[in-house]
Amino acid sequence: MSLLMIGCGKMGSSLLTRWATSTSHTITVINPSLVKAPRGVIVTQAIEELSEQQFDVIVIAIKPQLIEKVLPAYRRYLADSGCIISIAAGYSVSSIEKLLGEQAVIRIMPNLPAQIGRGVSALYANSNCSNAQITMATALTDAVGYTHLAASEDELDRVTAVAGSGPGYAFEIARCWIESAIKLGFSPETAKALVLNTLGGSIELAMSGTENVEILRNSVTSKNGTTEAGLKALMSDSTLETLIESTVQAAYQRAVALR
Ligand SMILES: NC(=O)c1ccc[n+]([C@@H]2O[C@H](COP(=O)([O-])OP(=O)(O)OC[C@H]3O[C@@H](n4cnc5c(N)ncnc54)[C@H](OP(=O)(O)O)[C@@H]3O)[C@@H](O)[C@H]2O)c1
Structure with missing residues (x-):
């Protein structure tokens, strides 16, 4: 062709x-x-x-x-x-x-x-x-x-809102996570390596199997452990869920406006 x-x-x-x-x-x-x-x-x-x-x-x-x-x-x-x-x-x-x-x-x-x-x-x-x-x-x-x-x-516009614009969301989430590692005392290079490898590894693990991400999350959360303490803060209200939902909705509304 x-x-x-x-x-x-x-x-x-x-x-x-x-x-x-x-x-x-x-x-x-x-x-x-x-x-x-x-x-x-x-x-x-x-x-x-x-x-x-x-x-x-x-x-x-x-x-x-x-x-x-x-x-x-x-x-x-x-x-x-x-x-x-x-x-x-x-x-x-x-x-x-x-x-x-x-x-x-x-x-x-x-x-x-x-x-x-x-x-x-x-x-x-x-x-x-x-x-x-x-x-x-x-x-x-x-x-x-x-x-x-x-x-x-x-x-197509809905996929654009979820996946087309998705790398932007992923990079911003990674940026915040890296910032938090720097505040714990790591150099920017180390913070970046820790966060990106954690994200990359977790995503590869999730993609390698059939278990849904909620089950995987629970499987790494021991009672009274560090992950549970972190997730309690992350999930203390629905802020994160609402933010992600409004992010994807805003991108979709923009795609609709561009038609
Ligand atoms: N970037 C993304 O992540 C992404 C994702 C999905 C879809 N898209 C779509 O992909 C398209 C390109 O985006 P991009 O990010 O690749 O933009 P870009 O880097 O600006 O590329 C556009 C290219 O078009 C060339 N060009 C300008 N006038 C031309 C002409 N008359 N004839 C032939 N080529 C011409 C430009 O060349 P000069 O530099 O010489 O002017 C430039 O290299 C857009 O429609 C965008 O919506 C982009």
Whole structure:
């Protein structure tokens, strides 16, 4: 398959690195400032450098606010049976179709750990997409981690609120935890190593088995022990639960507003 990626910044290049090694697609990238790309990827800086070739897939990986200006010129580069894959946050299928006409459109919403192949991506395909196109797109998101197939764009927005924005929440929770370790007397480097390894190890343990996280939490909590004392403070009221819930809700409401 031939794939053209428009824009290759932070997220585009994370995807590209994995796609270049895990798929056999012929990938062309177009990005004004890009000079280096993984081996085998064709790099162009401007649309004028493209030959008359048409592509099976065009991936939109530019900022959403640029799409209206940039995308229409690419219409003639999309093969008749081709599909658009957009990673642009908050840019709906209908907005894309306003620019290109009715198309097979797949929206994917990856998150930052895609960089290391541990991302979570939501994938939504409109009704114009064939099963083969959905399978192809799923292989692309599988190459960068875990894929959740969304049945609607609303579901895609809900996954975005939970997982797309999730790394931000995880980093902030880790930051607070690191601060608390520093206040106990550890250097910033040691505090960071203690917290990130604890978080990483706990999450890997939870992912390696089938027990739910509540049971795992109870299994590390001995009566009158240190964990129980810590959890009593953490769970003394519903502050944490309410905060996390309002965090995810706020992100979802923002996704809805961006539609
Ligand atoms: N970052 C994330 O965690 C994340 C997560 C999910 C979805 N997304 C989505 O991914 C998209 C890209 O985000 P990003 O964080 O990767 O942004 P970014 O780092 O700014 O990348 C955008 C790239 O587009 C290039 N570009 C600008 N104008 C162009 C044009 N006319 N033709 C081709 N390329 C052009 C820019 O190149 P220059 O630098 O040369 O201008 C830049 O490298 C956005 O739509 C965003 O919503 C991002």
